[in-house]
Amino acid sequence: xxxxxxxxxxxxxxxxxxxxxxxxxxxxxxxxxxxxxxxxxxxxxxxxxxxxxxxxxxxxxxxxxxxxxxxxxxxxxxxxxxxxxxxxxxxxxxxxxxxxxxxxxxxxxxxxxxxxxxxxxxxxxxxxxxxxxxxxxxxxxxxxxxxxxxxxxxxxxxxxxxxxxxxxxxxxxxxxxxxxxxxxxxxxxxxxxxxxxxxxxxxxxxxxxxxxxxxxxxxxxxxxxxxxxxxxxxxxxxxxxxxxxxxxxxxxxxxxxxxxxxxxxxxxxxxxxxxxxxxxxxxxxxxxxxxxxxxxxx
Numbered sequence: 117x118x119x120x121x122x123x124x125x126x127x128x129x130x131x132x133x134x135x136x137x138x139x140x141x142x143x144x145x146x147x148x149x150x151x152x153x154x155x156x157x158x159x160x161x162x163x164x165x166x167x168x169x170x171x172x173x174x175x176x177x178x179x180x181x182x183x184x185x186x187x188x189x190x191x192x193x194x195x196x197x198x199x200x201x202x203x204x205x206x207x208x209x210x211x212x213x214x215x216x217x218x219x220x221x222x223x224x225x226x227x228x229x230x231x232x233x234x235x236x237x238x239x240x241x242x243x244x245x246x247x248x249x250x251x252x253x254x255x256x257x258x259x260x261x262x263x264x265x266x267x268x269x270x271x272x273x274x275x276x277x278x279x280x281x282x283x284x285x286x287x288x289x290x291x292x293x294x295x296x297x298x299x300x301x302x303x304x305x306x307x308x309x310x311x312x313x314x315x316x317x318x319x320x321x322x323x324x325x326x327x328x329x330x331x332x333x334x335x336x337x338x339x340x341x342x343x344x345x346x347x348x349x350x351x352x353x354x355x356x357x358x359x360x361x362x363x364x365x366x367x368x369x370x371x372x373x374x375x376x377x378x379x380x381x382x383x384x385x386x387x388x389x390x391x392x393x394x395x396x397x398x399x400x401x402x403x404x405x406x407x408x409x410x411x412x413x414x
Contacts, residue, residue, distance in 0.1 A: 143174075143176035143177055144173050144174060144175070144176040145171065145172070145173055145174070146167070146171075146172050146173075146174055146181040147170070147171050147172075148167050148168065148169045148170060148172065148181070148183060149169060149183065150169045151169070151185065151186055151187040152169060152183045152184060152185055152186055152187075153166040153167060153168060153169075153183075153184050153186055153217045153220040154166060154167030154168075154172065154181040154182070154183055154184075155167075155181065155182040155183075155184055155220055155221045155224045155225075156174065156179055156180075156181055157179065157180050157181070157182060158175070158178060158179045159178055159179075162221055162224060162225040163221065164221050164222075165221070166184075166217060166218075166220050166221050167181060168217070182224055182229075184215060184220040184223070184224060184229070185215065186214055186215055186216070186217050186220065187214060188212050188213070188214045188283055189212070189213055189214060189232070190210065190211070190212050190213075191210075191211050191213070191232055191236065191237065191240075192208070192209070192210045192211075192288070193208075193209055193211075193237055193240050193241070194206065194207070194208050194209075195207045195208075195209065195240070195241050195244040195245065197244055197245040197248040197249065198245075198248070198249060199248055199249065199251060199252055199253040199256060200249060200250060200251055200252050200255075201252040201253055203252075203253035203292055203293065203296050204292065204293055205248055205253065205256060205290060205291070205292060206290070206291040206292075207244055207248065207287065207289070207290055207291075208287070208288035208289045208291075209240065209244060209267070209285065209286065209287055209288060210285075210286045210288055211236075211240060211271070211282060211284070211285055211286075212282075212283040212284040212285075213236065213275075213280055213281060213282050213283055214280075214281055214283060215231070215279055215280055215281075216279045216280075216281060218279065219278065219279020219280075220279070222278075222279060223278060223279055223280075227278065231278070231280070235275060235278055235280065236275060236280060239271055239274040239275050240271060242274065243267050243270040243271040243274060244267055246270060247263060247266045247267045247270055248263070250266075251263060253292055253296055254300070256290055257290060257300075260287060260290070263287065264285055264286065264287045265285075267285060267287075268282055268284075268285035271285065
């Protein structure tokens with residue numbers, strides 16, 4: 117019995133020693149996950165040297181390793197500010213950022229693990245208000261990209277001293293008062309109406325010019341047709357004149373003669389004009405004979 121009791125006691129002591137050894141060994145090792153750094157704290161004192169990702173050994177129970185996230189993180193925030201023309205602006209922004217490995221120990225030592233709430237968000241609010249005040253409400257809309265770049269640059273300068281890097285800055289939205297939104301809408305409607313009127317006017321001018329050009333083309337075509345017709349007629353007359361001879365003219369006149377002599381004879385014409393017909397000649401000869409007989413009798 118005594119021997120068996122001693123064996124049980126020895127096994128218990130061995131088991132306790134093994135458990136204690138496992139706890140000591142486990143306390144002497146730490147693993148830093150990917151995308152993180154380990155800040156070593158020895159009895160409450162923060163070491164300036166950080167541990168990279170992987171397995172590391174430390175003093176059991178005397179040291180602890182605080183894991184700091186160095187991956188890209190995202191935060192969103194709403195900000196109220198005033199534009200240069202004193203319009204109230206509600207801005208929604210989204211920021212991607214990360215903490216550098218070299219600054220992890222300093223951030224933990226001076227700020228703590230809640231650095232996003234302590235440093236980043238107040239800096240975002242200040243940067244948005246500072247840049248927004250330099251633009252009018254209308255410029256905030258039309259120059260949105262430039263405004264975002266300027267806010268990002270201003271914010272980067274404010275947080276870079278803490279080891280925080282701004283990877284990307286986005287303006288999610290700008291919102292203004294109802295009165296300003298109504299004014300913007302009225303302005304857009306007026307510009308659209310003006311553009312429509314200018315477009316219609318230009319269209320009318322184009323149509324009028326096209327109609328005038330069409331009339332000019334038609335007039336030119338008509339003039340060309342008249343000219344070509346006149347030239348054709350002149351050419352036909354010329355050829356006709358060249359083809360007519362004196363004999364042809366006399367033949368045509370004879371063909372058209374109705375058998376009556378004209379009363380006038382032209383000296384420069386080959387056609388007898390005014391020559392009496394055979395009956396008239398016979399009557400005249402008879403009258404002349406009678407007149408001569410009477411004369412002789414007397």
